[in-house]
Amino acid sequence: MKTREQEYRELFMAEALEYYDSMSRHLSELERNPNDAPALNELFRLMHNLKANARAMGFMDLGEVAHHLETLFGLVRSNEREFAGPLVRVIFQGVDALGSMIRAVGANQPLPDAQALLENLDRLVRGEAPILEGEEAENEEESSRKLELSDLVYIQVKKLDNLLNLVGELVIDRDRILTLAQEIGNPALQATAQHLFRISDDLQYSVMDARLVGVGVLLNKFPRVVRDVATAENKEVELTLSGQDVQIDRNILQIITDALLHLVRNAVGHGIETPEERVKAGKPATGHLELSALTERDDVLIQIHDDGRGINTEAVRRKAIERGLTTAEAAANLDEQAVWAFLFEPGFSMAQQVTDISGRGVGLDVVKLALDSLGGQLRVDSKMGEGTTFTLVLPTSIAVKGALLVEVDERPYAVPLLHTDTVLALPPEEFSVVGGVLVMHAQGQAVPVVPLRMLLHDEGDELFPLANKTELQGSQQVLIVNYNNRRLGLLVDRFLRQQNIVIKPLSKPLDTIDLFGGVTLLGSGQVCLVLDVPALTRLFLSKRP
Amino acid sequence: MNKRILIVDDSFYMRTMLKNMLTDAGYEVVGEAANGAQAVEMANATTPDLITLDVILPDNTGLDVLKSIRQTQPNAKVVMCSAVGQEVIVNEAIESGALAYIVKPFSEEKVLEIVGAALQDNSTETAA
Numbered sequence: 001m002k003t004r005e006q007e008y009r010e011l012f013m014a015e016a017l018e019y020y021d022s023m024s025r026h027l028s029e030l031e032r033n034p035n036d037a038p039a040l041n042e043l044f045r046l047m048h049n050l051k052a053n054a055r056a057m058g059f060m061d062l063g064e065v066a067h068h069l070e071t072l073f074g075l076v077r078s079n080e081r082e083f084a085g086p087l088v089r090v091i092f093q094g095v096d097a098l099g100s101m102i103r104a105v106g107a108n109q110p111l112p113d114a115q116a117l118l119e120n121l122d123r124l125v126r127g128e129a130p131i132l133e134g135e136e137a138e139n140e141e142e143s144s145r146k147l148e149l150s151d152l153v154y155i156q157v158k159k160l161d162n163l164l165n166l167v168g169e170l171v172i173d174r175d176r177i178l179t180l181a182q183e184i185g186n187p188a189l190q191a192t193a194q195h196l197f198r199i200s201d202d203l204q205y206s207v208m209d210a211r212l213v214g215v216g217v218l219l220n221k222f223p224r225v226v227r228d229v230a231t232a233e234n235k236e237v238e239l240t241l242s243g244q245d246v247q248i249d250r251n252i253l254q255i256i257t258d259a260l261l262h263l264v265r266n267a268v269g270h271g272i273e274t275p276e277e278r279v280k281a282g283k284p285a286t287g288h289l290e291l292s293a294l295t296e297r298d299d300v301l302i303q304i305h306d307d308g309r310g311i312n313t314e315a316v317r318r319k320a321i322e323r324g325l326t327t328a329e330a331a332a333n334l335d336e337q338a339v340w341a342f343l344f345e346p347g348f349s350m351a352q353q354v355t356d357i358s359g360r361g362v363g364l365d366v367v368k369l370a371l372d373s374l375g376g377q378l379r380v381d382s383k384m385g386e387g388t389t390f391t392l393v394l395p396t397s398i399a400v401k402g403a404l405l406v407e408v409d410e411r412p413y414a415v416p417l418l419h420t421d422t423v424l425a426l427p428p429e430e431f432s433v434v435g436g437v438l439v440m441h442a443q444g445q446a447v448p449v450v451p452l453r454m455l456l457h458d459e460g461d462e463l464f465p466l467a468n469k470t471e472l473q474g475s476q477q478v479l480i481v482n483y484n485n486r487r488l489g490l491l492v493d494r495f496l497r498q499q500n501i502v503i504k505p506l507s508k509p510l511d512t513i514d515l516f517g518g519v520t521l522l523g524s525g526q527v528c529l530v531l532d533v534p535a536l537t538r539l540f541l542s543k544r545p
Numbered sequence: 546m547n548k549r550i551l552i553v554d555d556s557f558y559m560r561t562m563l564k565n566m567l568t569d570a571g572y573e574v575v576g577e578a579a580n581g582a583q584a585v586e587m588a589n590a591t592t593p594d595l596i597t598l599d600v601i602l603p604d605n606t607g608l609d610v611l612k613s614i615r616q617t618q619p620n621a622k623v624v625m626c627s628a629v630g631q632e633v634i635v636n637e638a639i640e641s642g643a644l645a646y647i648v649k650p651f652s653e654e655k656v657l658e659i660v661g662a663a664l665q666d667n668s669t670e671t672a673a
Contacts, residue, residue, distance in 0.1 A: 004565065011558040045601050049556045052628035056562065056650035070630060216568075223547045223573035239547065240571065 016102045019046045034083040044073045062101045068121035168502040172521045174200045208397040215293040216244025229268040236286040243293030248300045249397045259367040263304045271308035305389040311382040337485045344368040405496035412528045419533035421480040428472035436466035436545035449489035463545045483537040547573040551593040553584040566653045581605030588614045600627035
């Protein structure tokens, strides 16, 4: 992961090498024509910049040489010294010395000693003659001169996308070769396959690493957004940013741009109260909005926190009943988290009808969809009168996802780990039937359970049949998945293993089946469908008896 | 509200460092100019609350840039930015209406202190 320190160092190096190349060029021009004023001005400017940058990085010796040369160029510019004779030789030595020092910085080596050079530069500044060694020394320097190109390359994202796709294909073939090698049993082939495995793993991570950018490139656009929205809404909002250095795949950042924009607009427009309301509520007139990024295990969390009025849970509960999303009895038993989940339902809007609530709800489903497409999660936390926090849980990289492989009717299915909660093996006694739905208890919470088979084979519009406990024979394998704070237990035949998978989109005509997020190839060459947990959850909720 | 700042410096490294320091502190960097012509153009297009202006630029001196910006925006708040050695130009710039002088290499505290003080300063407005 690249820290800001490393970034500065890379920028410094890239620019220093560029300066060095330009200086060498202008110096040759000046040698041909000592009256070349533009060349002299450029030399002076570049030297001045190199001095300032080197000192900012703490490379004091490098800064010192540049400072002396800058002074000397200043004297030449003001016609106090002539660009001729021994002065030219010392200046060339000086620029060469800068080149060696810059290279030493790049190679993390101690900087070469420049004492003799500095003394000669001092003499020239004072108007004395420099002490020059024989011609040999100069020849030696000439033979050690190297040509250097910048260490930084700018690259189109398109090219990186292509690279990532190719690596994805490679990984699939690699898994296939590894399985074949084991089947064939040839030790040399197996060893080679193992080696291929390691190299392609490294390659994959290198490509993923090359695509990472700091979250700051997006977050730093928000001061302007917040300012404009706040002005339009007559709000006073102070924005704090943190975690700009957290690294994430560039395309993930691209995909969440609109979602983040929406959440920030909502927070300023509807979360944070007007200065008058705030003062009345005993809060400071200026609202506070915080945008922060942090890393949690393999995920990147982006949080939008406002200290506004918070979500009116009861209003959302009433609205959900009104919209027919739940019954009054069921709604009464829902905790806050479960109620807030309704905010992400398509078209669920708190506008107009309910004015005493933050967030219009309009478009929150769009935010949810953007996160679903990435395999991310959206969490919400709120306290009336104190504020609301939205948390976007994002994968660091798009390419590879951790998945749990399960088996139903002798076919493998992959469930992205981002949506898996717990894996359990339970005897039939642990289950009960409530309202026609099979229910189990996990961590003090009642979790509905459904055979995955039933969801996969679902056709038509009829509701699922009433659950029957007597159909459960022996120990049951339950995978608890989590979507939008709703937990659902899936009964499967067998747990296979956990592995990293490369998800490929489904090709036509299969792409209309919305229960699957894509397909992956297992090492055995077997095709494995990747389950779309949000879609499965929605199907269950719409068909439960 | 976030104060809007334009950074003028011909070194990408310097601009990046300044930008990080300022945005981390909650300022909005509305633009980065790498030469005098860009600086004048962006200053007029964005009318920032404050401009940090490098003394030595490829096409112009910071002093010329300062003068042309103040022609169209007499109230513009400008802080000069330079490594030691250019005190003559800096002094002239202060006489021409620049509010302060940041010496490179600078610390984050120093930059924020000078920028904060310059933004509080109302002398340019009363002078106009």
